[in-house]
Amino acid sequence: MNATPLRPAARRGLADEAADRVREAIFGGHFPPGSPLREVDLAASLGISRGSVREGLALLEREGLVRSGWHRPTTVVEVTATDVEEVYTVRAALDRLAALTARAKAAPGDLADLDGLLTAMADEVGAGADGPRLLALDIAFHDRIYAAAGNRRLTEAWQAVRSQVFLFQLQRITLGHEHYQSRVVAEHRELAALLRDGDPGELARVAEDHVDSARRSLLTGLG
Template sequence: MNDEPLRKAVRRGLADEVADRVRDAIFGGRFPPGAPLREVELAESLGVSRGAVREGLAQLQREGLVRTGWHRPTTVVEATAVDVEEVYRVRAALDRLAAVTAMRLATQGQLDELDRLVDEMAAELDAGAGVPRLLALDMAFHDRIYEAAGNGRLTGAWQAVRSQVFLFQLQRVSLAHGQYRALVVDEHRELARLLRAGGTVEELDRLAAEHVDTARRSLLTLLTGPGNAEPDDLMAAE
């Protein structure tokens, strides 16, 4: 066995904070899909070095939020049809497993929290809340379902795609704001109702899949047009 000591761990707190700040700005709509992220401007705005910004952007690139390349500007990811198919099909599989597991394991307090989040969505909608606020509540609702499922590896898989899901939902809603606002409360309230009522696994599995597939189809239609939204070789989530 090699007894050579490990290198000292390097504290990367500043880069993590940069990633958090830029991520929040993306999710808040300040940097929309396709927007450039310039190191010099971000460093000046955040009061940090360009090196910290570079590390923070590298973290966001690993999350799938930004794209960069040799001699190419760093930009916020714009969803393509391939991106949407991959991310939403992975999400559908994860959400279905999370929902049916949470149905068995959720506590009364966790179910109450889901209802509270749906009520807050409805109140914010009535008050004319902007897209970022509604999406934040939407994602918090699904975070609570994963927590209720109590499976650390499942939650880890969700966290691996969560940032891209948020970004793609942001792009979807920016293109079809009215459609999202018309569906967001009812879809989540029905999910919360089934989780509380203890419906059949099949019914909950179907609803969880449909919830994700509605978003997938909507964004594909907006990106490619109605004629290309459902290619023959792509099956709708079951």
């Protein structure tokens, strides 16, 4: 019996690289919400083909970072009140479960990593860090909680909304950087303390309040 013929595997890599570079630029604040992302310009900047850029943008669209349409330019998504309500409602449920699971399963190394991120956050605040750098540490802190929880499907659910959370939080900072900067270290320090030896009920409440505070702040900024 002859083997089923298979088409040669397509080489991949440049599309993922394009997605990574454009995502970094979005998260760095270089492409604010609503900004057009022109294939020809991106291809020239990255030194790759428009086809690879197009595939990379399709990956970012699946992450919820960019939006495209027939005969319409691809743009970074604009943050709406509806988007905020939907994403932060999902995030609150995920963060609550991640925190409670990590509370039960975190290893000493996980807690040490969180302490290290807290120190880095405090250092950045003290140095007057810009929003994107501080936010990257914020998101890394939550990544560490999900990793400590050790639940693959829970982590995958977080990854499905992570890019949108980053973009929405970046918009929150743009609209009210001082408010974010004044709260970020204290809020995460409280979470770290409760993850170490706090009451689970209090941890669940604080994890949800942390997300709800961000939601309210962003909605206020959006007007």
